[in-house]
Amino acid sequence: MKKLLMLILAALFLMPLAATTAAAAGGAGPDKDMLKGLITQVDEANRTFTFVRDSDSKVFTFTFGAKMEAKDLPLGKKVMINLDKKAGEGVAKSVDRMFLDMSLKTVIALMVIGLIGGLLSGFIGSGGAFVLTPAMMSLGVPGAVAVASNMCHKFPKALVGAYKRYKYGQADIKLGLVMAATAIVGVQIGIQIQKAILHAWGNAGSNLYVSVVFVAVLVLVGGYVFRDAQKLAKKKDATGHEISPLAAAMQKIQLPPMMHFKTANVRISAWVTVPVGLLTGMLAATIAVGGFIGVPGMIYVVGASAVVASATELVIAFVMGFWGSVQWGLAGLIDIRLTLLILSTSLIGVQLGALGTTYVKDYVIKIVMGSVMLIVAVSRGAKIPGYLADLGWQAELTPQTAALLEAVSFWALVAALATAGIIISAAMFKGMMSHRAEEQRTLAAARE
């Protein structure tokens, strides 16, 4: 409990520091050209509408964007307006309703996604974000609100997961906090890169960059993790964990300050953790799943076991998620209903995933991680041709090709989730059954 408090205090301490850096960097959160408020009047004949800004009740009159129609403008509902600076002063590029009406279907969909996302997070230390944000967007939530609400659901889930796995003796709080400190710096670097690309090539360039990074990281890291897991699975005594040659070499570097991480059972120079933390943060700022670098980084560079690495990632996720939520909250973009509906099942899923790790061998975690990463790579890869066409670097896609690629992308994501859900449940069930049988035998022996 003491350590949990320490963790919360550390996050609270890191937050203003990070917020200051973020402010200096221009902010991690929402776009500055975006306005929030209510549409009070629509003048269809002149193609203009009256808008009252939330923050100061200032009244604006904006012109319809090129493809905009009066029916796209919801009267009296909270909206987000993006202005098209290129089209002239006061021209709206897009108008999105900020907060959707909840239907039973939406509620159930959110709860199902939350459960699987939570299960994955508890088991491999990360994995909710890459599916939750697109899933929410497909339900009609605007991108910024989806990212904000997801971020706000991430930190309590990570907190509960980290605490649970800390109790199982798996989470290395010290390693997590050291990594989180550098990860926050990494997030800032990631944002700067994003901004530079957005400035140079616009939205399509940014989308392409995100997808290319996604696919490259997932194929490289996922492939490596998967191969490693297969090798381990072939060995009969694959109960424990072997330190990778790279981690062994890193542990030999005697560059002060040397740090001892008790749970991870590693003594390593603090400098080795810096690049791993930085890259985790950069990836988090780019594709929202820092854990895809953080967990393998802790395994193969620092030398922690997969169990400890995936548990420690939850500590990092908590610190980063908490800080991110405050950023998005300040902009008023968190839809707490979405956050809490996802939390209702993901808090159960994350604990189920966490206890699942106690029944499986180390390589099973790696198999799940590797498979999910490779399938998600397919999902993102299918998006690349579309972005290339948007940039004019490739011929326009035919509607059939575009629809096919969209379907591939969507179903690959569903397949990734289903695969993970099935592997985790099956491994857990098998582990529990054999453990129960063993307990029965001990009980019978004790009675005799």
Next chain:
Amino acid sequence: MTTFDKNMAAVAFAEAGDHQTAKEMLGGKNSNANKVPEAAPKPYLKTLVLGAISLSAYVLLFKNEAWVMETFTKGGIYTLFPVLAAFFFSFVHGPFGSDLLRCLGLEAKKK
């Protein structure tokens, strides 16, 4: 040690939170050796209470949806609302989830 002394010493240990030592002093060190280990009782009541609190909080939230959405999205100092709500739910709904899993017989493997 007399029985009285032993009992008082055990009480002292129990009060200090060291139940194991207290039990050993009262029951003798080996008295439990032949006992069949018992499974910990399932936390049905706690699960129900936490579940009720959590469910009430959800109902309260959605009953006052309009006010909540208005207040929670004001930004600035109002950021505390969504962040604290997320903390509140993780401290109530999280333990509820944990106990629910225990009631369902899903527990971590004991090493």
